Amino acid sequence: MANQSLNLLRRSASTDTPPVTGGQTIEVAKLIDVSKCIGCKACQSACLEWNNLREEVGVNVGVYDNPHDLTPNSWTLMRFAEWDNPDTGNFEWLIRKDGCMHCQDPGCLKACPAPGAIVQYTNGIVDFVHENCIGCAYCVKGCPFNIPRISKVDHKAYKCSLCSDRVAVGQGPACAKACPTAAIMFGTKEDMKKQAEKRIVDLKSRGYANAGLYDPAGVGGTHVMYVLHHNDKPEIYAGLPHEPKISPLVAAWKGTGKVLALGALAFAALGAFFHHTVVGPNKVSEHDEENAAELAEEGKSSKTEARPV
Amino acid sequence: MIGELSRRQFLRTAGAGVAGTTLGAMGFGGAEQALAQSVRPFKLAKTTETRNTCPYCSVACGILMYGVGDGSANNKQAIMHIEGDPDHPVNRGTLCPKGAALLDFVHSDTRLKYPMHRKPGSDKFERVTWEFALERIARLMKDDRDKNFVAKSKDGVTVNRWTTVGFLAASATTNETATLTYKVVRSAGIVAFDNQARV
């Protein structure tokens, strides 16, 4: 079997900085054009097949979304939102393919405590390296899009890899290949942005004045982008976050505070050492012992003996 | 069967480990480079590729079936992955949720493997040999045909029809199967002959 690899941009819980490699690196991106999406779930099907995933056969709960949420086995999911457009009075069925956004500033990677369990390649793909994953679910907390899922079987985190194994041999992700209506396209991020521009012009000509590209700056941009007809209201697309960013709580948890905390602990230990050095041990003197003995004698005469508690 | 060196054959070669120069364009060099992460091996490397047509709807998307085994004499081929054929002028490599899951149709748990027979009134199928099944079917056909064949109508017109046995033909078998089916069915005089065009 071939052994492919991708160059690293960064690596979770790692103090090593990957070298700035020479030569050109191209950032890739997947463009999900919601205005072309028919919600056929070919992407889900292709994802399950390519990645050899076995999802449970579920039940119907009154909606088309199946499975009902992302799972360790379902790395992508069509989310169906029924929306009455208050401006036009028309009903719109907004169907969004959910899955990892491959943030340029990945919250999962930031939160991950296991060195190399989450990596970002120079092409922008954020990948989970399962042999390094410890299953702590910190990535779940780190992700601004609620994407990673922890397996109940092997207790490891799973999510879309952007088919890094395919990309490594020059192919696009399985979902993008399958998508019947080219609602999912794959290429360089630059090309995808250009493609999006064309689409936005077309959508605007069809009356979608707020059509736009969802490439949120709050996470440094993403390597999975959406063309939305209503880019002013991403939340109507089954809760796509408006201006997502790594939660301040995560930033605080995983930020420079950590180093300070470790420093403080070391300082405390050091402080104790110096205290000892300066003040010396707090010793009991013979005089104390005598006083105690006297007291004990007095007590003995009045009572019996000092008893343990 | 597949004469020309297709793009995918090239990819297969590329996938086989010789990191093609085109790969560099995507931002990754050789596997040896420091601080590169090795990714899951491309699973189609060294598989055998067969062209087929999706059996579901009439768009008839081109598909590529990837099989384990290199077709050598002692190696039984089995399909391990199915994807769209990028060369196909209609689907251009895309597939719908059904087509993308064809592998699980081929390997479905409910695929039939043996001829089965249910006796009248029985509550179960029993495995039988092909010979038994086919001999008995032919016998049942002949007995009924001899009994119920209508050679002439009430008005004395030669009609040569057999109305008491019917044949529902499929909707996804090949033209070649259909041709043979037509020949066998029509030559017997069967008129209760239909296919799945209406449902």
Added chain:
Amino acid sequence: MTNSWADIGWTDLAIIMGGNAAEAHPCGFKWVVEAKANRGAKLIVVDPRYTRSASVADFYCPIRPGTDIAFLGGVINYLLSNDKIQHDYVKNYTNAAYLVNPAYGFSDGLFTGYDEAKRDYDKSSWDYQVGEDGFAKLDDTLQDPNCVFQLMKKHFAIYTPEMVERICGSPKDKFLKVAEMIASCSTPTKTMTSMYALGWTQHSKGSQNIRAMAMVQLLLGNIGVRGGGMNALRGHSNIQGLTDLGLMSNLIPGYLTLPTEKEPDFNAYMSSRGFKPLRPGQMSYWQNYKKFFVSFQKSMWGEAATAENNWAYDYLPKLDVTYDMLRVFDLMVQGKMTGYFCQGFNPLMTLSNRGKLTEGLSKLKWLVTMDPLDTETSRFWENHGEFNDVKTGDIQTEVFQLPTSCFAEDEGSLVNSGRWLQWHYPGQEPPGEAKLDTWIMAQIGQKLKALYQKEGGAFPDPILNLTWNYADPNNPTPQELAKEMNGSALADQMDPKDATKVVVEKGKQLSGFAQLKDDGSTQAFCWIYTGCWTEAGNQMARRDKEDGGTGLAPKWAWSWPANRRILYNRASSDVAGKPWDDSRKLVYWAGDKWAGIDVPDYGAAFKPEQTVGPFIMNPEGVARLFTRKMMRDGPFPTHYEPFEAPVANAVAPKIRGNPAARIFKGDFAALGSSDKYPYVATSYRLTEHFHQWTKHVWVNAVLQPEFFVEISEELAKEKGITKGGWVRVWSNRGSVKAKAVVTKRIKPLMVDGKPTHIVGIPQHWGFMGAAKKGMNPNSLTPFVGDANIETPEYKAFLVNIEAIASGPVA
């Protein structure tokens, strides 16, 4: 399809009505999306539900199931009264100018000649006025009150926007918006494509639904042009092929027809088939019928088919009636059928009125199923609780379940909706003891033949003399069979211009159907396939996709007829042979010959000034807005309510259903009325599944695991139904239990002033496979067929619904 899939990318306006292409044909629908993205094309969806197609449409208009003709009648009326038609096209390429017999008439919803007792018409008045020269009479001014154009105007005048709203429940403003968008394509340079499927066919007037749109397309000049056409999106991968090859009660391969008992001899048979031209100089291609027929008979019976025995005419069965599925199951119930074969077909879950189907199958002496999958039909006798509640012990049917190969294991060709014959190859062997379908059919044929050879019996000749020239008689190869479909020369074929020159040597493959002869010197199993496997090899396996972006891919696979990709393509140019639209040239007169990117659907030798019509199969040479006697239920489409409808027919209140549709007595009695069943139901497929097959596929079972029905929020509120809760839906024929999907995508329609609720019922589940066991709308649907082709009315029927506490028990 008159056109092909990728050609849809050249349209200006796609209308999806009577289908749901995005959902049922996603990879074909891609070309609509391409047209939208690259040409600024628009998409209209007219459907009872806001479908996946609608989710990417520019305009969506709701419609009540079963009222498409009223809607399209409204469109025709709009086009005619606003003069939004392509005049040159209509005048020259349709029969608008033809004069109709003055005896023809239409009143109270009936055409002249109706016989209520027979539920049939005497169609003699539905024809042209024919002059003494034998040619039809015309009025080029289109002013004669008896000309088709004027009759049409009169016929459709009743379908005003108000009437459309009243019947269809489509809001008037939305209807008008659709009509206006359609009308914009009446210029020669704008083209609309119509994409439809079972949403139009599965009605008691399915054929007329399609005709109505075909008339719209003719009025707009959209037939025979790129990005236009009537595009029937066939359901299954080779249903086109099986129909081409005549696997139906009344067909012979290539759309020839079996004789009826009214045609006792070959002359009688031929007298109603070799159509003479109805206008001077027209091609009337069916004049060649005899060549196709004789070549077929030679292919079937070889030496045994001779000129003396009228090419073994008596080997063919003669029909008294058409034995379509509906009739056959009715005969089963009557105890008149002995045995039944189901090859890759699961009728128990697909034909209407499941109760009747189970009853019919239970009365068979034997049933043989051949399938790669474990079908419900093969286990109809097995009790599965509420999912298949039968008394197993009482069922005396002997059942054989034969395992077959699937697509991945066989070799051969399939015909797609665009008429492309595409060859495929096997990637593995069938599992276990499963066998190729060809092997199984060969066994059955050979064993039956052996019995007749040994024992003699009823008229064994056609069985004994059936050609069987296969290297291994027990296992004919796909290559042998494909060559047989194509046909070959039985004697040296001479050049008609030079009698000394051999064009095709004896025994060689023919290269086109023009080489077929009626003297027994050629054989071809299916004349329209002649050219698929020539001396140059297997044309169906060709894989050159280059077409300069036209979408026609002429070197990819092979398309019937004659590798033609767009039918009637001569109509893409005006009478002088100049393209209507220079940016979409297809076939045009290049000064000395017909040129273009497609094989001309026309005589190569014709000059424009000969005014040979582009619709060469018709004796008129033009397309028919008025169909003469070709349709059983009238020469014009007219609105009939479904057999089960919530309202009376607004234009003909006394008529229930389609008066010429065939319905058996007991089935009429099983119809329900709107007082007991107030809700309109419609059945359909979902994109996650394919028919009854993918419930066996784990992945698809995951994507849509469980049977459900869809209703509006309003109806849910009214009936106390909760999202994801259980409901019972029942009709006068049966009952199903399902999960409820409560959605904004279905909204109540105002029909004739009252709100009408729609219940959507997808069909994919059964009691076998990987998905959850589920019920099927065919427990509810009526056993009534279309007037012309007997397709059951799955798309419009009445039901009632209630919330229930729990689901069915297996």
Added chain:
Amino acid sequence: MAIDIEHQPPVVRARTFVDRYSAFARVNHWITAITFSLLTLSGLALFHPSLYFLTALFGGGALTRAIHPWLGVILLISFFGMFLQFWRMNLWNRDDTQWMKQIGDVVKGDEERLPELDKYNAGQKGVFWGQALMILVLFTTGLVIWDQYFGGYVTIETNRLAALIHAVMAFFAIMLIIVHIYAGIWVRGSVASMTRGKVTGGWAWRHHRKWLRRTVKGERAPGE
């Protein structure tokens, strides 16, 4: 943990010993102490990449992740045992306030200037109550982020808050334990109370005179 063994010179008089902790209390303490240490090691391993190597002590990252919360459960139970034994003696009184006011004397070891103390001084009480509170918070937030069993019960935002609080609390708890351990080392003779259960009379006289007086009298405080 350093253990300070002091070799006494030959005694002039018989030395008095006072029983300070029962065997049960000692075992309880050391279970708590060991668990706390392991929690600290495993927690710090996941707290900062530079300490990830500590996961090796537990058999790798995944095992560290799996073991840490269970240690937390043990700690909670163990500490609860201590809590039941000691809480009354740790109730705050006026002397503690005074002691706190003279913290400078405490640090200098100038104990003669301090009020006489019962069994625990304010510092010890601080450790006691601080740990009690923080262990409770650590346990609660730990449960929230214990994904294997409790994933998905609360929102991710709550999870994030819990993770943050857990980290902050752990920091303070470790800080406090550093103080605790150092105090044990600095104040000679303290370790013995937890190893042998006894302290010398002199130790008690010097650090917990009120307790000694009571003990001598045979008085027992509530909960003692």
